[in-house]
Amino acid sequence: MGDDYLQLFVDETTLYNRIVLANLVPFGLWEQLPHVLQTWLRNYLAGTLLYFISGFLWCFYIYYLKRNVYLPKDAIPTNKAMLLQIYVAMKAMPWYCALPTLSEYMVENGWTRCFSRISDVGWPAYLIYLAIYLVIVEFGIYWMHRELHDIKFLYKHLHATHHIYNKQNTLSPFAGLAFHPIDGILQAVPHVIALIIVPTHFTSHIGLLFLEAIWTANIHDCIHGKLWPVMGAGYHTIHHTTYRHNYGHYTICMDWMHGTLRDPDEDASGKMM
Numbered sequence: 001m002g003d004d005y006l007q008l009f010v011d012e013t014t015l016y017n018r019i020v021l022a023n024l025v026p027f028g029l030w031e032q033l034p035h036v037l038q039t040w041l042r043n044y045l046a047g048t049l050l051y052f053i054s055g056f057l058w059c060f061y062i063y064y065l066k067r068n069v070y071l072p073k074d075a076i077p078t079n080k081a082m083l084l085q086i087y088v089a090m091k092a093m094p095w096y097c098a099l100p101t102l103s104e105y106m107v108e109n110g111w112t113r114c115f116s117r118i119s120d121v122g123w124p125a126y127l128i129y130l131a132i133y134l135v136i137v138e139f140g141i142y143w144m145h146r147e148l149h150d151i152k153f154l155y156k157h158l159h160a161t162h163h164i165y166n167k168q169n170t171l172s173p174f175a176g177l178a179f180h181p182i183d184g185i186l187q188a189v190p191h192v193i194a195l196i197i198v199p200t201h202f203t204s205h206i207g208l209l210f211l212e213a214i215w216t217a218n219i220h221d222c223i224h225g226k227l228w229p230v231m232g233a234g235y236h237t238i239h240h241t242t243y244r245h246n247y248g249h250y251t252i253c254m255d256w257m258h259g260t261l262r263d264p265d266e267d268a269s270g271k272m273m
Contacts, residue, residue, distance in 0.1 A: 001110045008116040009108045009202055010035070016206075017042045039104055043097040050213045051089060051177055058173045058217060071222060075168035085174040088161065095181035096188075100209050103192045107202055112195035114202045121199065132198045134250070137208075140190025142254035145247040148183060158183040166240045168222045176216030188212060215250070224264050229253055234264035 014035070020042040021030040030038055063076050107114045118126045148159040161180040165171050177184065191209055194200060224234025229251045239246040245262035248254045255261035 005116065006108060006110050009104075009114070012116065012202065013039055013104050013108065020046050036101065036105055040097055040101040043100045044094060047097055047210070047213060048090075048093055050210060051093070051174075051217075054214050054217050055086075055173045055176075058221060062221060062223065071168065075222060077169055077172040081165070081170050082172045082174045085165065085172060085178040088179070089174065089177040092177065092179055092181035092184055096177070096184050099185050099188050099192065100206070103195060103205070103209070106192070106195065107205075113197070113199045114195055114205065115199055116202055118201055125199075126201060129199045130201070130204060133194045133200050133205075133208075136194040136197060137190045138249055138251060138254055140193060141187055141249040142247050142258075144187050144190065145249075146260070148186070149243060149247070158186075163240065163243065165220075166243075168237065171220050171222050171237065171240060173217035173221050175220040176218075177213060226265075229256075231255075235262070238262050238264055 017030070017035075017038040021038060022028070024045050025041070030041060033041065059082070062071065067073075067076070103112075106112050115121055121129070148154050158180045162175070162178060162183065165175045165178065179187075188209070191205065191212075195205060219231065219233045219236040221233050222237050223232075224237075225232040226234070231246065231248045231250055231252050235246040235248075235252060235255075242262065245260050246252070246255055247260055252261055
């Protein structure tokens with residue numbers, strides 16, 4: 001991949017840096033930073049804003065505007081529980097942002113199979129590559145998440161931080177990023193590994209990484225959307241109560257294939273009998 005083509009990636013990240021930092025950092029101080037630090041700062045500020053905006057809007061909608069519609073009163077988390085989740089997430093956020101910064105650095109230096117423009121491969125190839133990328137991510141996150149449970153050392157020192165939220169009245173959209181920082185990074189690593197394996201549209205990769213923040217907020221709200229084969233909050237709530245089921249991320253496919261799937265409708269039926 002030639003230097004001229006790699007410059008397209010640098011130009012793109014520079015544009016993103018300028019859009020975010022010019023509006024959030026006063027007096028143009030960000031312009032004095034090296035490019036890689038600008039990228040980290042942009043990811044940190046954008047990630048933090050996305051976490052708070054999506055979290056507060058969703059909590060306002062389900063806990064106040066639709067109070068007792070989606071969740072019974074005793075399933076609504078306390079403000080104390082949500083503040084603790086925010087505290088844990090904010091401690092980890094600077095470290096989380098190291099991963100997208102690293103992936104962008106890898107792309108800019110030609111260490112991945114990323115392409116800059118969809119027209120470089122065409123729409124059919126783009127959609128095929130995107131599907132393969134998502135399968136790799138789904139497979140990688142499933143096994144990373146499962147090993148964080150199965151390997152006692154990893155669970156005790158990393159993943160247990162997230163699993164103190166194990167009931168409906170402790171889970172909220174803010175729990176979505178309330179991880180030990182190394183845990184959060186490990187579960188996002190498949191996004192970066194996929195860049196080395198399959199040709200990936202750079203902009204799509206960045207968008208999917210930030211989609212993680214919205215998706216993880218969604219699957220921790222305890223509201224079961226019932227859209228097969230999506231791994232909705234109903235499935236993930238079971239994960240937080242049994243610790244041995246529903247390790248998947250976007251879909252239930254990996255759990256179905258590996259025998260770890262537990263359906264919330266069947267679970268509810270069993271409790272009623």
